[in-house]
Amino acid sequence: MNPSAQGIPGLPDLTHPQELIQFGTQALKGSLLIVFLVIALGIAIALISFSLRRHPTAQTVFFNEWAINYAQILKGLQHLALIIILLIPGFFLCSTLSNRYHHWEQARVAQVAETVAGDKLEQTAPQIRYVVKEPYSYTTTVKDKIVKVNDTQQVNRYLTLAGSQIQVKLNQDVDVKGRSSIYKVDYTAEYKVNNPLTDINSFFFEAPPPNGYSLLARYKVERDGTQLPQKNPGDYGFPFRLEPGAETTLKVTYQAQGGPRWVYNASGQLLSKFRLTTIADFSPVDFASGIAPNNKKTEKGSTAFTWIFDDNVSVKNPFGVFTNTEPVRNTGIIPRLLLLAPAVFIWWIILLYLSLPMSLKNVAIAAGIFFACILTLTYLGRLISPVLVWTMISLILLSLMWGLGGNRRASLAAILCTIAGSVIPVLGLLVPYSGLTLSLAGLLSAVWLAVRHWYSWQTVTTEH
Template structure:
């Protein structure tokens, strides 16, 4: 079973050349529009200045006010432009990482599914077949008249086995190109049959070869230690004679390779005096199809599964063993976090602007650090727990955030803003209790802004006023 892995549909991915070119065109158009707006405002001020050229006093007052406002507007536009650039670039970076991470998760899930539900070695239980004649009545037309004819026809019938003792030894080879794992199977089974019919002594032992093998060797069927040859090559049907009331034993052995699962199928038969022992000489193995074994023995090198059915039992699904894999949990968390990362960044930057003086250089450095931390989290989470990885990264982020303040009070304010605006929101999207964690982060942000501006962070206010 194969699955095609792809990224999130409709999500921008800058690793695709066409989308990268489209992104560049949009950035160029937006930059030209911003330049034209600034030039238009400057031209408007120049036109007004020309209109007031005869009134020098009014012109000086008017131009002075507009010059101050224009200067403030340009300064604000610089900060706004920088934040928008960081948001746009960060969004495309995060969307690309989200797409790549989603693709990586899909590929990992597909590999696990292929190893569990992919190729398998399936051994079908043998059957005892005999041919008997049964009466049949049908109508036919003779000389224009309907005539009822009584005749006989040969019909295939099957008999259950009196006992089955199956032992299979499994070795696994994982170093195979293009395959998750390959089983090496050493199969040996003894089947007992008792002729309980009174007038039939000619039978056929149907012993099919396993399905799904890539290599089959030393396939052999013996009756009472005498090797049997098939009637026709390829159909694995062996004829034998057995008188009523007598019993005989068949032994089937072979070596096969395939997998990475081995199961035994009853093909709708009733199992009686049945015993199957599967010995897996490798770790991370479990029983398949939910048919719980009667015994499970485990040591350092192997695991033994034993199924025992003493009376007539019908097992619908094939049962056996497969290579167990660690479950993949918490998929989709990192892609969701990356898609919401620009909003978290805007939250953090606004807290910083409302808490301490921010220069263009500090904003650019802070944005670069934030998205670099997310990039590090994206790749570290592939090899370790995401919450632990973010805890380690948060310590680095908090240490670097201390440098945003020129004084101790300003640095403490930057630390509080970073905890409330960046560390807790990202952590809230990683842990199961996302709503609670995000609520705590929002409440902490509101409390901090209230304490900072309404009740006064006196030391910081005095130091800010001196600058």
């Protein structure tokens, strides 16, 4: 598999044991540092209080003030520690999901690419070859003298096909181990040949089988209903005689199996009175190489493409049909959202802290709900539109956040915080106009905080 499908380089992934151990070691060191700082602050307060033991009044005032401040610091540290405890595992969860989702998207892209690239059945247009003798001269040395010699050589020349009537029936087999699919081809072509030459009546009809086949069966060439014998094994040149001014019809039929595309290659020849009809008894299917057919008809589960070229048309690229697949669109959106989800969580939690009295229990529950919603979005987004999934999840999230308030006004504040800090930012990361949507979410957050603290919402209270 392509290395780009293995994940986002440098992104932490908790499914890798080495990174998991490294994360645990760093988290332990950080926790010990916080514990030492808290203990050091307590020891410092105790030493200052002990040094003021000879001044009871000053000691009492100092101890009471620092005791209150220390208690507030410890309370704030509890909330900070809880948010950090929730944020760090949340970040590693989101980074792991982002890595996995990126891997899944790249695997889908590789799977789709296999259906339109790689092996194919390519039928080359046959050629009518004849041999002529042409004079040429060269110099040689005879008895130390330079002598010019005139001689003749045989040169291959080719006739242009007077007409081509080709019909190809295609069936697809998808139950093939190690392959996306294979084509089963039933090929029938009639080629008209006329002899405009006056002194040549011996020709070779060179009609090779399709390139890339894995199985070729019932291959035969017929002239006016009579099968032409194959002179040499592996040689697909059939000699025949055609008198000057005469016309004949050569028919080629075979059945083949091969890659999941079928194309016809004109090999630089001018096509005259050319008609190619391909009938694909499966769907979805579309024309290949960007050369649009003159007619497309679909009925009873089969699609027929017809190319018609009347007079001296040169087609540079091979053209034909391939199994059409829905393009993989909007890749990278969910991985980007997952990487930014911890920032959205902090945004939302700050709005809640600035709007409502938050207890440790409620912070933990809110964080659990948020990351559960992100997890649900990640996996349901593989099945249906992520925007539709987030719309349904948002209704559940808002209904749960209503219970965060102890009264109607507090519940409404929780709803507004959730819309501005969670619902709209996540939606903004899913839609094309992310910058505009995030700007609206930021403006809504600022307006809400201004209204909450400067106008008639100062008395928002909750019961915990």
